[in-house]
Amino acid sequence: MKSMSQWGQPIALFALVLSPMGGLNATASVVAGITSTPISEEQPTLSQQRGNVELAQGLIGECRAAARAMFVYPERSTSNPLRALQTDEKVTIAEESGRGGWIAISSPVNGFVQAQDLKLCSSSPPRTPPTSTPQSRCRRVSYEGTEGLAIRERPSVNSPRIGGVFFEDRVTLADPPQFRVDDEGREWVRITAPTAGWLSNGFPKLGDINLRACF
The missing domain is CATH 2.30.30.40 (SH3 Domains)
Structure with missing residues (x-):
């Protein structure tokens, strides 16, 4: 009986030592699990992405009208005008955004016009130009x-x-x-x-x- 008592103390002590270690390992596993989980970030929805694309492509093909009598040029320069545009004559935009104050058009001819001379097309009949x-x-x-x-x-x-x-x-x-x-x-x-x-x-x-x- 005495020998059993002597063996019991080391076994109990060993169990006591293992218990906190096991607890530490369990805690570490929980922390690792938390930190390894990626934080979700808000992603744009498909409709938002589509809206951004439409916004970026919004100018090509749009109608604009001459705010005053003006010329169409072959380049972004006032050299060698191609033809004149009368007030309220409509043009079709051919690029997403202008550059240097100029923007490309595809009709009535291919060329470039000064963006400041354009206005939105009106659905109502234009006034008789001077x-x-x-x-x-x-x-x-x-x-x-x-x-x-x-x-x-x-x-x-x-x-x-x-x-x-x-x-x-x-x-x-x-x-x-x-x-x-x-x-x-x-x-x-x-x-x-x-x-x-x-x-x-x-x-x-x-x-x-x-x-x-x-x-």
Whole structure:
């Protein structure tokens, strides 16, 4: 009986030592479990992401109108204007945001305009624009072909020829300016001088233009 008592003390002591160690290990496991769990961060919903994309793409294809008589240019510069825009004439935006005060458009021709001269398109009929000055309706022929450009009765290559102009000649647009695009994508402009009729302005969307603004 005495030998059993002697063995009992070490066993009890060993159990006492293991007990707090086991408790420590258990506590460490709990802490490790807590710290290893990632803290959830609020993620944007699919609808929010889609809204951001739509916001970023909101300008391309949007309608804007000329706040005043202005020009369309081939580059972000006031050199070599392509054609004039009359007050309230509509354009289509072709890039997300402008640069250096300029923004790209895709219609009525491809080019660049000064953003400060644009306004939102109105759904209501625009007011009658003021009569444009003869200077703003002046164009000079930039087509260098020796045959010149034919002035025709109607905006068609099959329409009778009633006159002609050559490189560097000047013509006057109708007031207000009138433009037509045929089935081939050719742009026609109505003129009043030197002969009243229709003149081909080439294919502006492809960068092929027969008329330039006068200076």
